[in-house]
Amino acid sequence: MHASTTQDGAAGRLVTIDAVMQQVAEHKGCGTQGGSGKASCGSAAGQGDLPTEIWEKVKNHPCYSEEAHHHYARMHVAVAPACNIQCNYCNRKYDCANESRPGVVSERLTPEQAARKVLAVASTIPQMTVLGIAGPGDPLANPAKTFKTFELISQTAPDIKLCLSTNGLALPDHVDTIARYNVDHVTITINMVDPEVGAKIYPWVYWNHKRYTGVEAARLLTERQLRGLEMLTERGILCKVNSVMIPGVNDRHLVEVNRAVKSRGAFLHNIMPLISAPEHGTVFGLTGQRGPTAQELKALQDDCEGEMNMMRHCRQCRADAVGLLGEDRSAEFTTEKIMEMEVDYDLEGRQAYQARVEEERVAKVAAKQEELATLAGARSDITLLVAVATKGSGLINEHFGHAKEFQVYELSTAGAKFVGHRRVDLYCQGGFGDEDSLQTVIRAINDCHAVFVAKIGGCPKADLLGAGIEPVDQYAHEFIEKSAIAWFKGYLGKVAAGELVHSPRGDAAIRQGALIVAA
Amino acid sequence: MAYKIIASQCTSCSACEAECPNVAISEKGGTFVINPKKCTECIGYFDVPQCVAVCPVDNTCVIDTTYPRYQAAG
Ligand code: SF4
Ligand code: SF4
Ligand code: SF4
Numbered sequence: 001m002h003a004s005t006t007q008d009g010a011a012g013r014l015v016t017i018d019a020v021m022q023q024v025a026e027h028k029g030c031g032t033q034g035g036s037g038k039a040s041c042g043s044a045a046g047q048g049d050l051p052t053e054i055w056e057k058v059k060n061h062p063c064y065s066e067e068a069h070h071h072y073a074r075m076h077v078a079v080a081p082a083c084n085i086q087c088n089y090c091n092r093k094y095d096c097a098n099e100s101r102p103g104v105v106s107e108r109l110t111p112e113q114a115a116r117k118v119l120a121v122a123s124t125i126p127q128m129t130v131l132g133i134a135g136p137g138d139p140l141a142n143p144a145k146t147f148k149t150f151e152l153i154s155q156t157a158p159d160i161k162l163c164l165s166t167n168g169l170a171l172p173d174h175v176d177t178i179a180r181y182n183v184d185h186v187t188i189t190i191n192m193v194d195p196e197v198g199a200k201i202y203p204w205v206y207w208n209h210k211r212y213t214g215v216e217a218a219r220l221l222t223e224r225q226l227r228g229l230e231m232l233t234e235r236g237i238l239c240k241v242n243s244v245m246i247p248g249v250n251d252r253h254l255v256e257v258n259r260a261v262k263s264r265g266a267f268l269h270n271i272m273p274l275i276s277a278p279e280h281g282t283v284f285g286l287t288g289q290r291g292p293t294a295q296e297l298k299a300l301q302d303d304c305e306g307e308m309n310m311m312r313h314c315r316q317c318r319a320d321a322v323g324l325l326g327e328d329r330s331a332e333f334t335t336e337k338i339m340e341m342e343v344d345y346d347l348e349g350r351q352a353y354q355a356r357v358e359e360e361r362v363a364k365v366a367a368k369q370e371e372l373a374t375l376a377g378a379r380s381d382i383t384l385l386v387a388v389a390t391k392g393s394g395l396i397n398e399h400f401g402h403a404k405e406f407q408v409y410e411l412s413t414a415g416a417k418f419v420g421h422r423r424v425d426l427y428c429q430g431g432f433g434d435e436d437s438l439q440t441v442i443r444a445i446n447d448c449h450a451v452f453v454a455k456i457g458g459c460p461k462a463d464l465l466g467a468g469i470e471p472v473d474q475y476a477h478e479f480i481e482k483s484a485i486a487w488f489k490g491y492l493g494k495v496a497a498g499e500l501v502h503s504p505r506g507d508a509a510i511r512q513g514a515l516i517v518a519a
Numbered sequence: 520m521a522y523k524i525i526a527s528q529c530t531s532c533s534a535c536e537a538e539c540p541n542v543a544i545s546e547k548g549g550t551f552v553i554n555p556k557k558c559t560e561c562i563g564y565f566d567v568p569q570c571v572a573v574c575p576v577d578n579t580c581v582i583d584t585t586y587p588r589y590q591a592a593g
Contacts, residue, residue: 081534082532082533082534083534206572209538210566210567210572211572
């Protein structure tokens with residue numbers, strides 16, 4: 001995971017590992033999800049193949065632009081506890097699995113507390129540009145609280161973008177309000193467009209004062225989701241679609257979902273793996289429904305990619321997450337703390353900071369283009385994956401032992417493409433030498449040929465080599481893509497010279513269980 | 520009779536509170552409770568008790584047999 005970029009990452013981390021573990025033991029939540037997305041890196045600092053008007057809206061949005069998530073931060077406020085449907089991958093004792101990291105229950109806030117928290121965070125973290133409401137239930141099943149929060153924030157912090165995530169059931173009723181509050185991004189979780197499939201995912205929905213079950217419930221849900229999507233895109237509001245990949249239930253069907261949502265104007269499709277274990281207490285956890293492997297997930301994302309932009313960097317943030325994607329600084333901003341904080345909302349300072357970030361991004365893309373040019377003309381069928389330890393800004397700037405996740409890039413003579421991330425929380429809890437957690441890391445990146453780090457100790461280095469993964473630390477603090485391409489060039493050279501035989505690697509495991517970043 | 524909420528099962532999601540036509544439900548001590556004097560079992564409003572229909576935990580909003588059956592006025 002990225003640690004904070006503004007200050008030293010270690011400073012301000014207030015929660016001890018013990019406290020986090022304790023919390024996790026108390027709240028065994030339902031599934032969290034891993035990554036998905038288009039490596040939207042092409043011309044102008046990452047526009048890729050997105051139309052310009054959409055790029056303008058998303059370029060600073062960490063959840064929507066893979067590129068931006070290195071530089072900008074988002075936060076979620078948990079003001080919406082109620083829900084109007086039941087999902088088999090959700091245990092409602094905990095946060096919504098659609099957009100949150102179950103396992104740690106969000107602190108529930110009133111709209112007034114939420115607005116204050118947003119100001120406190122935005123004043124502390126100038127790259128915080130996005131506020132989302134995603135739960136812990138469904139924001140549109142709590143319309144009064146959700147829209148009150150938006151109203152308060154748009155008055156005090158007008159530069160912050162507003163977004164919300166919904167299961168879509170109530171969406172058609174609220175499209176006009178969403179437009180009125182200038183919400184520019186809406187995420188709808190759509191797991192099916194066929195009610196027969198839906199009946200296996202949703203036991204019931206509550207609509208119009210009645211509980212519907214089975215195929216009837218799923219039909220109602222899909223009709224309202226798709227209508228809501230159409231209504232939003234007609235009004236020019238950006239829509240992303242999230243889907244949870246459930247092997248044997250909707251995995252192949254998601255290609256159809258992809259077509260259906262694309263034709264209705266969704267600009268991004270984010271396919272996330274089901275994460276399921278009996279201790280989550282979800283229906284799928286209890287029936288033994290498994291989640292996909294890293295390879296299955298990537299294959300499906302690749303299949304859908306021809307159709308539209310995929311989003312591979314989603315980390316299913318908790319409903320009260322704060323920070324860059326993949327980090328969570330929410331412990332610094334508990335209700336108690338924000339009530340005591342002096343808040344000074346410095347709009348100009350924030351804008352100046354963001355202008356600097358823009359320069360950084362342009363420099364990063366230029367560096368990549370330059371390196372890519374040196375690869376021009378090289379021909380090889382080899383594609384391979386590499387893992388990168390980073391804490392943001394597009395740099396290889398994290399120690400192997402401190403990484404809570406690795407970003408995975410696919411390398412070929414076409415360049416370096418971001419294809420996902422792997423969570424490996426808390427490998428280093430105080431020096432190296434914890435054999436089991438090192439094995440966990442190796443399993444999580446087992447499909448990679450190399451791992452790029454800022455620094456790595458001798459022991460893990462030897463173990464990685466033993467597992468056939470090359471630890472690479474010579475590009476410490478350099479740009480990720482540029483370095484990966486340079487390394488790949490060397491790799492191809494060695495293969496050509498016969499020094500090295502290229503062989504494919506196996507599959508990797510998707511970490512089960514809740515993310516517990518805070519340390 | 521009125522409905523009651525089994526506190527140990529309530530997730531405090533608040534979904535029932537907003538749906539009750541009689542504003543009989545409120546938060547108390549971290550979970551939600553039904554005021555039996557206000558609850559009409561949704562008679563006169565809806566075909567099914569709304570708290571039962573919306574609650575994510577089955578068998579959490581249940582009939583409280585210690586109260587007499589609600590009689591619609593007239
Ligand atoms: S929409 Fe979210 S909160 Fe509601 S049941 Fe589904 S996963 Fe849970
Ligand atoms: S049964 Fe109806 S009136 Fe009684 S508490 Fe539930 S929702 Fe309210
Ligand atoms: S809907 Fe059920 S779980 Fe939610 S607050 Fe009401 S009784 Fe509790």
